[in-house]
Amino acid sequence: MNPDILKERQNASFDVQKLIYILDGGPEKTKRKREIVSLVANDPDFDEVDPNFLSRSERYDQAVRKSAQMILKLREYGIADPEEIYIYKSMVLGNRHDTLGLHNVMFLPTLYSQCDQEQSKKWLPLARSFKVMGTYAQTELGHGTHLRGLETTATYDPATQEFVLNSPTVTSIKWWPGALGKTSNHAIVLAQLYTHGHCHGLHAFIVQLRHMDTHEPLPGILVGDIGPKFGFCEVDNGFLKLDNVRIPRENMLMKYAKVEPDGRYVKPPSAKLTYGTMVFVRSLIVGQSAINLAKSCTIAIRYSAVRHQSEIRSGEPEPQILDYQTQQYKLFPLLATAYAFTFVGQYISQTYHRITGDINHGDFSELPELHALSAGLKAFTTWATNSGIEVCRMSCGGHGYSCSSAFPDLYVQFTPTCTYEGENTVMMLQTARYLVKSYRQAKAGQQLKGIMAYLNDMEQRQVRAHPASARPTVVDINDLSNLVESYKLRAATLVESAARSIQQELQKRKSQEDAWNNSAIDLVRASDAHCHYVVVKLFTEKLSEIGDTAIHSVLSTLALLYALHGITKNSGDFLQAGLLTVPQMQQISVRIKELLCLLRPNAVALVDAFDFNDKNLNSVLGRYDGNVYENLFDWARRSPLNATEVHESFHKYLKPLRSKL
Amino acid sequence: MNPDILKERQNASFDVQKLIYILDGGPEKTKRKREIVSLVANDPDFDEVDPNFLSRSERYDQAVRKSAQMILKLREYGIADPEEIYIYKSMVLGNRHDTLGLHNVMFLPTLYSQCDQEQSKKWLPLARSFKVMGTYAQTELGHGTHLRGLETTATYDPATQEFVLNSPTVTSIKWWPGALGKTSNHAIVLAQLYTHGHCHGLHAFIVQLRHMDTHEPLPGILVGDIGPKFGFCEVDNGFLKLDNVRIPRENMLMKYAKVEPDGRYVKPPSAKLTYGTMVFVRSLIVGQSAINLAKSCTIAIRYSAVRHQSEIRSGEPEPQILDYQTQQYKLFPLLATAYAFTFVGQYISQTYHRITGDINHGDFSELPELHALSAGLKAFTTWATNSGIEVCRMSCGGHGYSCSSAFPDLYVQFTPTCTYEGENTVMMLQTARYLVKSYRQAKAGQQLKGIMAYLNDMEQRQVRAHPASARPTVVDINDLSNLVESYKLRAATLVESAARSIQQELQKRKSQEDAWNNSAIDLVRASDAHCHYVVVKLFTEKLSEIGDTAIHSVLSTLALLYALHGITKNSGDFLQAGLLTVPQMQQISVRIKELLCLLRPNAVALVDAFDFNDKNLNSVLGRYDGNVYENLFDWARRSPLNATEVHESFHKYLKPLRSKL
Numbered sequence A, B: 001m002n003p004d005i006l007k008e009r010q011n012a013s014f015d016v017q018k019l020i021y022i023l024d025g026g027p028e029k030t031k032r033k034r035e036i037v038s039l040v041a042n043d044p045d046f047d048e049v050d051p052n053f054l055s056r057s058e059r060y061d062q063a064v065r066k067s068a069q070m071i072l073k074l075r076e077y078g079i080a081d082p083e084e085i086y087i088y089k090s091m092v093l094g095n096r097h098d099t100l101g102l103h104n105v106m107f108l109p110t111l112y113s114q115c116d117q118e119q120s121k122k123w124l125p126l127a128r129s130f131k132v133m134g135t136y137a138q139t140e141l142g143h144g145t146h147l148r149g150l151e152t153t154a155t156y157d158p159a160t161q162e163f164v165l166n167s168p169t170v171t172s173i174k175w176w177p178g179a180l181g182k183t184s185n186h187a188i189v190l191a192q193l194y195t196h197g198h199c200h201g202l203h204a205f206i207v208q209l210r211h212m213d214t215h216e217p218l219p220g221i222l223v224g225d226i227g228p229k230f231g232f233c234e235v236d237n238g239f240l241k242l243d244n245v246r247i248p249r250e251n252m253l254m255k256y257a258k259v260e261p262d263g264r265y266v267k268p269p270s271a272k273l274t275y276g277t278m279v280f281v282r283s284l285i286v287g288q289s290a291i292n293l294a295k296s297c298t299i300a301i302r303y304s305a306v307r308h309q310s311e312i313r314s315g316e317p318e319p320q321i322l323d324y325q326t327q328q329y330k331l332f333p334l335l336a337t338a339y340a341f342t343f344v345g346q347y348i349s350q351t352y353h354r355i356t357g358d359i360n361h362g363d364f365s366e367l368p369e370l371h372a373l374s375a376g377l378k379a380f381t382t383w384a385t386n387s388g389i390e391v392c393r394m395s396c397g398g399h400g401y402s403c404s405s406a407f408p409d410l411y412v413q414f415t416p417t418c419t420y421e422g423e424n425t426v427m428m429l430q431t432a433r434y435l436v437k438s439y440r441q442a443k444a445g446q447q448l449k450g451i452m453a454y455l456n457d458m459e460q461r462q463v464r465a466h467p468a469s470a471r472p473t474v475v476d477i478n479d480l481s482n483l484v485e486s487y488k489l490r491a492a493t494l495v496e497s498a499a500r501s502i503q504q505e506l507q508k509r510k511s512q513e514d515a516w517n518n519s520a521i522d523l524v525r526a527s528d529a530h531c532h533y534v535v536v537k538l539f540t541e542k543l544s545e546i547g548d549t550a551i552h553s554v555l556s557t558l559a560l561l562y563a564l565h566g567i568t569k570n571s572g573d574f575l576q577a578g579l580l581t582v583p584q585m586q587q588i589s590v591r592i593k594e595l596l597c598l599l600r601p602n603a604v605a606l607v608d609a610f611d612f613n614d615k616n617l618n619s620v621l622g623r624y625d626g627n628v629y630e631n632l633f634d635w636a637r638r639s640p641l642n643a644t645e646v647h648e649s650f651h652k653y654l655k656p657l658r659s660k661l
Helices: A003-011 A016-024 A026-039 A056-077 A084-095 A101-114 A117-128 A272-307 A325-360 A367-395 A397-401 A407-418 A424-443 A450-455 A479-505 A512-517 A518-543 A549-569 A573-576 A584-610 A626-635 A648-660 B003-010 B016-024 B029-043 B056-077 B082-093 B100-112 B115-129 B271-306 B327-358 B369-393 B396-399 B407-418 B424-443 B450-455 B479-509 B512-517 B520-543 B549-571 B570-574 B582-608 B630-636 B648-660
Strands: A134-137 A154-159 A162-166 A186-193 A198-208 A221-225 A239-240 A245-248 B134-137 B153-157 B161-168 B188-197 B198-208 B221-225 B238-242 B243-247
Touching: A003 A272, A003 A512, A003 A584, A016 A549, A016 A584, A026 A450, A026 A626, A026 B198, A056 A084, A056 B648, A084 A186, A101 A117, A101 A134, A101 A272, A117 B056, A117 B549, A134 B188, A154 B016, A162 A186, A162 A198, A186 A239, A186 A584, A221 B630, A272 A325, A272 A367, A272 B396, A325 A367, A325 A549, A325 A584, A325 B520, A367 A407, A367 A424, A367 A479, A367 A518, A367 B188, A367 B243, A367 B369, A367 B407, A397 A407, A407 B115, A407 B238, A407 B369, A424 A450, A424 A512, A424 B327, A450 A479, A450 B243, A479 A512, A479 A549, A479 A573, A479 B396, A512 A518, A518 A549, A518 B327, A518 B582, A549 A573, A549 A584, A573 B570, A584 B520, A584 B570, A626 B221, A648 B056, B003 B479, B003 B582, B016 B029, B016 B549, B016 B582, B056 B082, B100 B115, B100 B134, B100 B188, B100 B271, B115 B238, B161 B188, B188 B238, B238 B630, B243 B582, B271 B369, B271 B407, B271 B582, B271 B648, B327 B369, B327 B520, B327 B549, B327 B582, B369 B396, B369 B407, B369 B424, B369 B450, B369 B520, B424 B450, B424 B479, B479 B512, B479 B520, B479 B570, B512 B520, B520 B549, B549 B570, B549 B582, B570 B582
Parallel strands: A134 A186, A154 A186, B134 B188, B153 B188
Antiparallel strands: A154 A162, A162 A245, A186 A198, A221 A239, B153 B161, B161 B243, B188 B198, B221 B238
16 A cells, blocks of 8 residues: 555544445445445456457447346346445446446336336336347437427328338437447337327337347338447447338337327326436436546545645655645545535435325425426536546646546546536526526415425515625624525525516516526526535535534535535625625635645545445546556556557658658 | 528628638738648548547557658648648648647757757757657656656766666656657657766756667667547657666757766756746647637537527527527637637737747846746636637537537547646646735835736735725726726735735744645636736737727627626626625626627627638538538448447347346
8 A cells, every 4th residue: 555545544533434334324235335346346257458448349349248247147146226236337337338228227217107007018028138128219410408399200190000200301310319329129219299190299109220130220210320429438329210110009108198099199197297207317417426526536636645746845855746735625625515416416316216206196296396406406516527527637637637547537428417318508497497486486475395495585584686794794604504594595696686687678578588598697597506505505414414523523524615615616696695795705715725724634534435446446546555656557558559569650651751851 | 501500691790801811910821821721621641531430549540641741741832931830730630639749849849949059960950851750758657847856867977978867766757748659769858967976957868769760669768658548549648768778978958058078067057948948838828729719619609500409489490509698608708718818829929939039139038927927828728728618519419529529529639738838727826926926026116017017006006805895986897998907906906815825824934835835725816817817908909909890899899708707707806806896796797698699690700700621620510511410410320330230249248148138
């Protein structure tokens, strides 16, 4: 072990193991996690060439091999609990994607939730045994988030009791679905349903794409890979062009909406039902944000503990770069964010499962709030993580650019979360729609429940932008509940301000829609403030569950840093709303520096508590033992360009060049 | 031509051609530029496979071929003017790097500036004819920015009149130099010079690495590629381990410092001389920031004009996404920034050339300011561009992730500028050092010249953080000179505040060095504000040179947007310093929305004026003709994974999986 990092661990003020238990949900969970982790770590079948050394086709090939092995081994070991499967897969996949992932994340869940009984009987066994390998084809070349804009058609032919599917234009070609290009033999295709000449909007259809034995595309099906992307090298995101493809009537998913044999259309009971999968995936993404930011912080902080650079005091040895205030200022707020998002991810996943239970009992009352919250938090956490990964990478200097650091892989595999499953700005505006609606309800005297309750007593509080300082003096910048209150009032102010902007636009005789669009900047800002408030609130609430004094102390410091750092980054909001004063803002800047010093001795222990296995982290810079340089050199020497001492291009181009000059 | 984008061009309020002339520096320059551009565009020798479809080794091979061809063609065409060479190369390279680039950017310039007469006679002809292909080896595996920390040694042996070079540790292995791994046969190696047992610090030595004919590494030389990175696939960034490598005394670059045959060391006349290359490269990087942000804006804005999505008014066709306020808010401030950085790049390049002239006449007086300014602006512009490229990419939804968009290439080839040639935080602190020094000089009564003159009358102005508002009422938020003044006062406030932080730390009996480190957050903030002020100032000053009324009007709108957007993003600073009031802040938010509307009809024309050739932009989304979708589909079908209908992995892994389950 590198002596610097050893010393860091010895200096920690708390028991790392106990914090691991807290994050995992108890010692038994940690024990079981480690059992699963060691199953993969010690399995030679998962040895692999660094994908960064391979061509795209080789990467895809290796990834399919691993995905197939993973399926077999999970059955062999009898791992069936979703959480345990997740742990196993994360270990196998490291910072890359499961080539067959869409099958489990979108195809199967859609079958579960939208098949009627007979369909379930037919399709689930086929899909669970991977005879049918499927994906979910919604997005089109020319159409994304806006479902009504999708052009693919499914026209019912009562004569044959079939649907005829078509991609009528270039822009209607299905585009992006993972595993569509080469892997899947079936897809759930979203298409505009036509019966008797009427369009009934978007519905889901099971379409067979490839021959079950030869895997060749079926007639009328043009399918392929959409080409190299920023990351996702392992995944064959694909295109699909349908030319009069006929499928039996029974291939429309009919749990809710139906088409009778004669072509009669039966409406679904509630439009909200289809939100289920989306909300689920978005809540997963919040957890993914936490994990990816935690990984990035682990790499950057461990490396910063072993890297020595420049000088603080002249004549003395080069200090650990973690001793630089600027480095702490880059990394510790992100570390605090990683903890915040971990707790938010746990909260939203628990809430999802609780509300799903309610929905199954016919109670939809909490769904709108969850829908709005998951949309906004998906955007809020992915944006923060997206830029945070890059800050971590760049905090490692040149070595952060090396693929051996894992940062390039981490970034490119994470960044699409800002766009897929709901583009982030669109997500923020969805949340804003809920906020404005709640605001109007509150203003109309309705008593709001849940997280939106803060809008209830707005009128009395006279929350509005003003420079005067009626409130600030009561804010103790070291008191988290005071800060939660400030974040709340900031959110309320900005929701009100966005609503007022819409009102002003309407008074200019703009239409509702134009008024909305002309207030979109304010609306996004309001959503952002709302999410920020929720995160600070949930982090603060989590602290009350922590019994261990030492851990409570360090997590409180992190929570305080998270809250105060967020204030300085948005100081204009807090000043404009009169929530904090200029002297308080200066105190906060000073206090942040103190918090950085307080956290410094615990930084390595705090990332150790995320408990990433080296194989999962897959980063030379983030190694647990801190032995960075020798391993960096070893890795480089294995690079394919070093297979020969002299590259052929010397003889082909460089040597001949001389004689020509 | 796509009808949407055609309409955009017809709606522009100004003559694009005239703005192109302004950006290029006159119609003759534009004419010549286009001649050079068409030389490449019509040259079949530069036809290539999309590098995104190739393996790393194939990419390197293709890049070496192109670099070699480029050298021959430049000679053939007699293109020798640096600006014209730059245009030609940019066209050939598109969004990728010149494999042989370091030879021209670092190796040759160092020879020019640090060879004595005899050395010039020997090395320059060899290097200019590419017999000697060189790179510049400074950074080591364990050491970056801090030159004194470098470990490579060059020990003079008077007996043989040779230097003996060694990499004594793993951390001393040279690491990162471009073209070091496979391409170069020589390197300028930076090493600690030892004569007669004394270390004289870092000096530059010419070291032959590879045999001139066979290209095999010479004895004692372990050289290779450092492995795949985030981008720079075309460049063989390398490592170099030296084991008792002997070079003749004459291979130390001796224009300034010398070692006599008997080992006597002769000091250089001024330490500042070696700054020259660094300042030059940093000023180039500022220009690179402008170009890369301009490219990104071109792609995103053209695509936003042809992409239709969702709805603003229900029932109406999907609008161009450029009509969404949120999209305008993402892209137009970046467009304004691209213009700002273009003018800043031109300014700093002109200043460099002017001051270089002075230096050659022995006048070093302006060098410190240029050194400080180029450091800070390098950091300021690269950070802004780095995040700006990603905002542009993500504003294009899913298609921004496709390599066909050019965004992935643009980002990964640009992002290293945040780290190389001076890590950005270190650069900001270098500028801060100059700012604090200037502040102290002003405080001591010295009259400052140049850009720092704003610190002269600080005492009288009583610039300090206070919430009161003595000044704000005089600020007209539509008057750019007023805003320049506000940015200036913000910078002055933050410089003073950083200086005060250092003072307070010193009063706590901290050492100078600890006081500096404990104020580093404030120092970076001060530098950032200083650079921001310089950019707003230069943009504003540029406007006075624009004669054409229509162009003056649209560029003024851009400059105003740049200035006001910067204020809202840093509103806390302006409020805390009492430079603007809360009502003004609200007016600014409203005004920004108006500016977005004003710019909307000119957005496409403004990116057209950057005049990127389609081949240079190399983006399906950014095509001049706007025909995005059909070309995206064509490109995807050429992807290597589509070479066969069924990938071998189906037969190897997926089909066998069924029988095992």
